[in-house]
Amino acid sequence: MKSIFHPAGERGHANFGWLDSHHSFSFGRWYDPGKIHFGALRVLNDDTVRAGAGFGTHPHDNMEIVSIPLSGFLKHRDSTGTDGLIQTGDVQIMSAGSGIEHSEYNGSKTDAVEFLQIWVYPKLADIKPRYAQKSFDEAGRKQQWQVVVSPDADSTGVSINQDAVFSLAALEAGTSLKYQKHFENNGVYFFLLEGTVNINGQELQRRDGFGVWNTDDITVTAGTAAKVLAIEVPMLTEADLN
Structure with missing residues (x-):
């Protein structure tokens, strides 16, 4: 097994007043040569946007961009209509594909919104831009992995242009849950949303990240009640991305 641990306190941080953002990987003005990407996972931003504020219209291309609200809600508009x-x-x-423009604002005039914005390198370049969104019942992740992103068009998750799978789990204190990879050569980046866990001997606190690869034996054990995001991605190298 190979692994990499990213403590929450070592993330990049940018506070613009309207936006308070923590970066697990190099982003914007924050650059760490040891934290460029984990395989196909390029960006994992933990954002808080104040009431009524947000990101004006801006472009993207050839990136799979996933947004997961943790509290509050976002108002989204893009060039797909x-x-x-x-x-x-x-x-x-x-799926930004050949090019898309979008804006994202806090939909509330009174309360902040907290959300994760995650970028994954695509499998196929320059596809027609597309958009998808689904709602998930939190009961479906209690003591089990709930797939929310998948390349399988028949999956319950939203479809991604990459051999990548995102799953959420909510664990009770003292319980364990094995993670079964969907693709043999993928790695898995775990991001702890709440609580404390141990993953293959590594202790994680709230907002810590832990990537593992070259293993099929992955077990998450909750020290306290915990919420976990698992991001399974191909272990792309610099040569693959250039």
Whole structure:
């Protein structure tokens, strides 16, 4: 087994007043040569946007962009014609493909919104841009992995242009849950949303990240009640990305 541990306190941090953002991987003005990507996982931003504020219209291309609200809701608009709300419990994906423009604002005039924005390198370049969004019942992740992103069009998760799978789990204190990879040569990056866990001997606190690869034996054990996001991705190298 190979692994890498990213303590929450070592993440990049940018606070612009309207946006308070923590970066697990190099982003914007924050650069760490040891934290460029984990395989196909390029960006994992933990964002808080104040009431009424947000990201104005801006472009993307050839990136799979996943948004997961943790509290509050977002108002989204993009050049595919999509215009709507992304609520807590929803998972949204944009396949930017050959090029897309979008805006994302806090949908509330009174409360902050907290959400994860995650970028994954695509499997196929320059596809037609597309958008998808689904709601997920939190009961479906109690003591089990709930797939919310998958390349399988027949999956319950939103579809991604990559051999990648995102899963969420909510564990009771003292319980364990094995993670079974969907693709043999993938790695898995675990991001602890709440609580404390031990993954293959590594202790994680809230917002810590832990990537593992070259193993099929992965067990998550909760020290306290915990919420975990597992991001399974191909272990792309610099040569693959250039």
